[in-house]
Amino acid sequence: MPPREHIHIITAGTDIFPAYVRALRDHDDITGTIVIADQQFYAFSSREDKAVQAARERTRNAVAKVRAHAAALKIPVSFAFVNPPVMENARDALIRILEEHPGATLTFDLSGGPKDLCMAFFSLSLWIGAKTRYSLPGPGGREEQAEFGVPGITVANIAANKNYLRVLESLARRPEKAMEDPVTGLSRSYLYNQVTAMYVPKRTRGVKTRAGTPGTAGRPGRVTIVQHELSQGTFSNILRTMAAGGLIQECPGPDADRKRSLYRITDAGSLAFRLAQIQSGHPRVT
Structure with a gap:
């Protein structure tokens, strides 16, 4: 099987x-x-400002170095x-790229060029979940690369999925000091117990159920709570x-047993959870 295309834009x-x-x-x-590039990339006019002509020349030289290196x-x-x-x-340019390179991984570096062009492609990159970089001024005049992460799961989907919310809520309660330790986290078995008590399946067909805690015996309007069973595979x-x-x-x-793996929330997960809480109307966990 040939390797997947990776187009860097x-x-x-x-x-x-x-x-x-x-x-x-x-x-x-x-x-x-x-x-x-914009259409004026290789344009030349004697009526243009010399500073504009010089900037275009520097850009053409930079692109020439890119082409030679590639x-x-x-x-x-x-x-x-x-x-x-x-x-x-x-938008039309990106659509052509996607059509010409179906299934390719796309990454963007918007460190150069006109601001409106960079902002347009940054906006478009969010639609396709592509990783995007941008050079920012750093200390001492050095440039620093920033990468704009795109969440793999949207905030709307997290807010609508009580299972995701329960996992994130459990992990978000970890003390800040413990979170600084990369090997500290909550066990898989603990998270399973937290989720299974309030598990909500995407589909109810084929999902096993069990009777939950019933209402008080003999009372009118007594109801039996039906809980869906959460399998280890799910x-x-x-x-x-x-x-x-x-x-x-x-x-x-502590060993190779996946059931004893530890889990911790990421910075992106913390942000997504806070945004999902706001969107779903749930109280904030601190």
């Missing part, structure tokens, strides 16, 4: 070469590069030009989905 700017080198270092599976690594480089209106044409899927979505982290337990 960068916006043309004067400082894109060092950012591109860092991207190749961090993502050794990049198979192609697409440079996004060529040495046998990574193809292509261009996509975007004209005003930027958002509409950026609970494993819940934890696996949350971990893949970046909400929780599995830590090694």
